[in-house]
Amino acid sequence: MERAKHFARHIAHVQGIYEQALATLSEEAQQMDAVLIHSGSEGIYFGDDRHIYFQAFGHFNHWVPLNRPDQMVLIQPGKKPTYFQVVRPDFWYDQTVHNEAWWADAFEIVSLTAPEQVVDHLPATRRIAFLGENLPFAAQIGMPSNLHNEKNLLNYLDYYRGMKTDYEVGELREANRIAMLGHEAARKSFFEHGSEYDINQAFLAATSMLETDSPYTNIVGLDRNAAILHYQYKQRDNGRESKTLLIDAGSVSNRYCSDITRTYTRDDSHPVFRAIMEGIERLQLALVDHAKIGSPYKELQAAAHDGVLDLLLQHEIVRGNREELSEHNQVSRLFFPHGIGHLLGLQVHDVGGFFKDDHGALAPPPEDHKFLRLNREMKQGMVFTIEPGLYFIPVLLDPERNSDLGKNLNWSLIDALIPYGGARFEDNILLGEDGPVNLTR
Ligand code: GLY
Numbered sequence: 001m002e003r004a005k006h007f008a009r010h011i012a013h014v015q016g017i018y019e020q021a022l023a024t025l026s027e028e029a030q031q032m033d034a035v036l037i038h039s040g041s042e043g044i045y046f047g048d049d050r051h052i053y054f055q056a057f058g059h060f061n062h063w064v065p066l067n068r069p070d071q072m073v074l075i076q077p078g079k080k081p082t083y084f085q086v087v088r089p090d091f092w093y094d095q096t097v098h099n100e101a102w103w104a105d106a107f108e109i110v111s112l113t114a115p116e117q118v119v120d121h122l123p124a125t126r127r128i129a130f131l132g133e134n135l136p137f138a139a140q141i142g143m144p145s146n147l148h149n150e151k152n153l154l155n156y157l158d159y160y161r162g163m164k165t166d167y168e169v170g171e172l173r174e175a176n177r178i179a180m181l182g183h184e185a186a187r188k189s190f191f192e193h194g195s196e197y198d199i200n201q202a203f204l205a206a207t208s209m210l211e212t213d214s215p216y217t218n219i220v221g222l223d224r225n226a227a228i229l230h231y232q233y234k235q236r237d238n239g240r241e242s243k244t245l246l247i248d249a250g251s252v253s254n255r256y257c258s259d260i261t262r263t264y265t266r267d268d269s270h271p272v273f274r275a276i277m278e279g280i281e282r283l284q285l286a287l288v289d290h291a292k293i294g295s296p297y298k299e300l301q302a303a304a305h306d307g308v309l310d311l312l313l314q315h316e317i318v319r320g321n322r323e324e325l326s327e328h329n330q331v332s333r334l335f336f337p338h339g340i341g342h343l344l345g346l347q348v349h350d351v352g353g354f355f356k357d358d359h360g361a362l363a364p365p366p367e368d369h370k371f372l373r374l375n376r377e378m379k380q381g382m383v384f385t386i387e388p389g390l391y392f393i394p395v396l397l398d399p400e401r402n403s404d405l406g407k408n409l410n411w412s413l414i415d416a417l418i419p420y421g422g423a424r425f426e427d428n429i430l431l432g433e434d435g436p437v438n439l440t441r
Pocket residue numbers: 216248259342387426
């Protein structure tokens with residue numbers, strides 16, 4: 001009941017964004033009377049007859065919470081949105097759709113048995129913008145090619161995806177709740193000497209997820225593998241002597257993602273590694289409190305580098321003049337080479353991270369932080385991650401062993417810490433009216 005009420009408000013809000021986009025852009029750029037969003041079509045692997053796992057287009061899921069190919073939604077100003085629900089007669093796959101009232105009531109639903117039948121139900125206007133990947137299909141149903149993924153419209157919609165409705169926040173909160181059940185099971189498995197495979201299975205079982213439900217490939221790294229940022233394997237025999245676990249794993253609720261990282265190490269691990277891990281968690285929590293409506297998100301990136309450098313100096317991993325070492329974050333970047341976070345929503349790295357405004361003016365990442373995926377002013381309703389880390393990554397450190405910069409590094413200590421991999425903590429943060437709200441803890 002509660003969800004139905006929030007969803008109805010969500011749809012009314014998104015309808016308002018689309019109407020505003022059509023009105024503004026029709027005046028300034030391109031006349032458009034309606035928008036048809038296609039969820040996408042299934043692909044097959046090259047030279048094979050097997051389907052690639054399907055993932056619906058985010059802007060389709062902004063309306064309809066279903067992960068199904070060849071569905072469409074039509075948005076027209078002043079009208080209830082139409083969901084063209086395509087259910088093919090098929091004896092190979094289950095095509096059943098459950099139209100649950102909480103979301104289905106928000107739409108005029110038109111049932112079709114093939115996607116091209118949509119032409120019989122479109123409004124008379126020729127000025128319908130088509131959003132979706134399958135442009136041959138758009139052409140087939142007569143959508144004008146100058147309005148295929150019209151750039152100004154997409155920019156406008158991407159920009160507003162950054163700010164979440166109460167319904168979306170509820171789903172993100174639920175995705176966090178589910179993922180934390182998995183993180184607790186993973187922690188337990190690690191301390192019982194589970195392998196990466198065991199830990200991953202424990203996460204999936206506790207969240208009741210299939211691997212294909214995951215919003216991204218779970219990162220489950222023991223020891224040195226914790227220093228491979230997107231480590232993708234799960235070894236089956238490496239739990240007995242393990243020292244550290246870094247697990248970055250999320251869940252979903254009605255297509256909304258969570259993205260959470262935790263690090264654990266054993267009591268008898270190197271005391272400096274333990275201290276660094278605890279220091280990164282403290283830094284992460286402090287950075288959450290820095291998030292403020294109206295401030296640039298990139299300030300969190302700068303604060304994270306300051307915090308990482310402080311830890312490196314405090315534990316004498318790095319020695320020297322703080323001011324010199326902090327220039328261009330040249331030292332901290334060796335140990336913290338990624339961005340401090342990103343927008344989160346229907347995609348784990350959600351769209352709209354690089355806009356100055358809703359007119360498509362870009363704010364690319366700063367030169368010194370090219371992996372930063374969010375470079376906007378923080379606004380009320382945004383949901384983003386905050387995920388500082390400190391790693392001992394041989395690929396980055398080795399070239400500095402004989403460099404000028406490397407003279408400041410305490411190599412014997414670094415060599416003792418490399419086997420522990422690294423540490424990251426990542427939570428999902430809503431910027432609410434009264435400040436940051438941690439959806440994870
Ligand atoms: N899980 C990928 C990331 O944290 O961005």
